[in-house]
Every structure is written in C-alpha cells, then in structure tokens.
Amino acid sequence: MWFHGPDKMINVHKMDRTCMALSFLSFDRKQDRRKQSAGAAGRKRFSVDFPFEAFTRDIWIICVSNVVGAFGEGLYFWVFPLYVMSLQADYIQLAIVTSALMGFAALVPIPGGLLADRLDRKKIIILSWTPWIFAPLIYSFAQDWTQLIPGTVCWGVSMLGLPAITAYVISSVGDEKKVTSVLSFVWASYSFSYIFAPAVGTYLATIIGMRSVLQISA
Structure with a gap:
C-alpha cells in the first residue's frame, strides 16, 4: 500500500x-x-x-564411619606389602597374604547377603565393623608373615556387612528416585579418605615406624 x-x-x-x-x-x-x-x-x-534431604540420621552415621574407618585403613593398606616383606616374606609368601585378603573380600559378602535378607541389618553392620578394628592390631604384633593370616581373616570378615549396608540404605531412603544418588554418596565417602590417608600413613611410618601406624589405624 x-x-x-x-x-x-x-x-x-x-x-x-x-x-x-x-x-x-x-x-x-x-x-x-x-x-x-x-x-x-x-x-x-x-x-x-545432592539429595541431602533424603539422608536419614543412620545414613549420615554410615557415611561418617566410612570416612573414619577408611582413613584408618588407608594409613597402611597401600604400603602393607612392604610391611609383609619386612617380616621375612618372599614374593610367593607375599602373594599368599594378599590373595587371602582378596579371597575373603570376594567370598564373605555372599553369606553376608544371605544374612542381610534374614536378620537385622543394622546389627550385622555394627558386628562387621568390630573385626575391621582388630585386623591392624593383629598385624602390628606379628613377628612373622604367617602371623598376619589371622588379621586377614578379621579384615575379610568385616566384608560381611557390605550387602547389609547397601540394603539398609536402599530401604531407608523414602524417595525411590533418590536411592541411587544417596547410595553413590555413601560409597564415595569411603573412597574420600583414601585421597589423603596413604600420604599421611607413609609419612608417619618414616617417623614412628609401621607398627605404630598400624596401632593408630585401629
């Protein structure tokens, strides 16, 4: 126009x-x-x-125990083969000790899962933490590599509570859409301590000795 x-x-x-x-x-x-x-x-x-609103008091306690327990374990775990070698163990004997550790870690969770389906999961978790404490104490008093085996048994028995922890967390979270996020945070809390603990443990070992580090880690 x-x-x-x-x-x-x-x-x-x-x-x-x-x-x-x-x-x-x-x-x-x-x-x-x-x-x-x-x-x-x-x-x-x-x-x-970060669904922190889905965390119950017990889940926070599990996270804190993971951080504290893994820090103690991390003080010695990655240099543990050096300690085994210091007890007159050769390569084959070192392999026996480490294979015992991993063997228990692989087998013990199976009966742990069966128990978690039948018994009180909270009690199983608490009971499984007890031998975790005794393992480094037994290591610290060992005079020969064969005396480490009872400690590996205690460490392996502590794996009994892993299925119970997973099942307990899943059943405690009310919103099923947040279960996976909460569970991932719970297990990440265990690995978190391993960022710092090995460096702290090896530094302390150069000052006070490995036996003292093992006793502190308990």
Whole structure:
C-alpha cells in the first residue's frame, strides 16, 4: 500500500519504530524467561545430584564411619606389602597374604547377603565393623608373615556387612528416585579418605615406624 503526503510518511516511520521497539521488548522478555527456566533447571539438577534431604540420621552415621574407618585403613593398606616383606616374606609368601585378603573380600559378602535378607541389618553392620578394628592390631604384633593370616581373616570378615549396608540404605531412603544418588554418596565417602590417608600413613611410618601406624589405624 502506498502512502502520499508528508504527514502520512511520518506516521509510517513512527509505526515502524514502534513495531521495532515492541519486537526488541518481546525478545528481551523471551530471553529473561529462558534464563529463569535455565536457572530453575540448574537448581533442580543440583537438588537431584545432592539429595541431602533424603539422608536419614543412620545414613549420615554410615557415611561418617566410612570416612573414619577408611582413613584408618588407608594409613597402611597401600604400603602393607612392604610391611609383609619386612617380616621375612618372599614374593610367593607375599602373594599368599594378599590373595587371602582378596579371597575373603570376594567370598564373605555372599553369606553376608544371605544374612542381610534374614536378620537385622543394622546389627550385622555394627558386628562387621568390630573385626575391621582388630585386623591392624593383629598385624602390628606379628613377628612373622604367617602371623598376619589371622588379621586377614578379621579384615575379610568385616566384608560381611557390605550387602547389609547397601540394603539398609536402599530401604531407608523414602524417595525411590533418590536411592541411587544417596547410595553413590555413601560409597564415595569411603573412597574420600583414601585421597589423603596413604600420604599421611607413609609419612608417619618414616617417623614412628609401621607398627605404630598400624596401632593408630585401629
């Protein structure tokens, strides 16, 4: 459509500027809504990734015990083969000790799972922590590599509680959508101590000796 006359041309320019202003305003509003939606989605993802509201008191206790217990174990575990060698063990005998450790770790959780299906899981967890404490004490008093075997038995028996911990956490979380996130945090708390404990343990061993480190770790 053609417009004639200066007044009509001015009106057309005003309409164009008004339309452009409205377009920019609409675009800015859309951008703001997108940012708000992205922020809400980010907060939602954060709440899913860290569902601390789903943690019960007992789950927090399990996490703390994982951190404390793994720190004590981490003080000696990765240099334990050196300690075995210091007790006059050769390579074959060292393999026997470490194979005993891993053998118990592989086999003991099986009856642990059977017990967790039949007995009180909380009691199984508490009982399984007890031999975990005695293992490094037995190691510290060993005068020969063969005397380490009872300690490996205690360490292996402590694996009895692993299925009970997993089952207990799953049954304690009310929202089934958050079970996996809570469970991953529980087991990550165990590995967390292993970041620092080996360095601390080896440093202490150079000062007070490995036997004292083992006794401290208990």
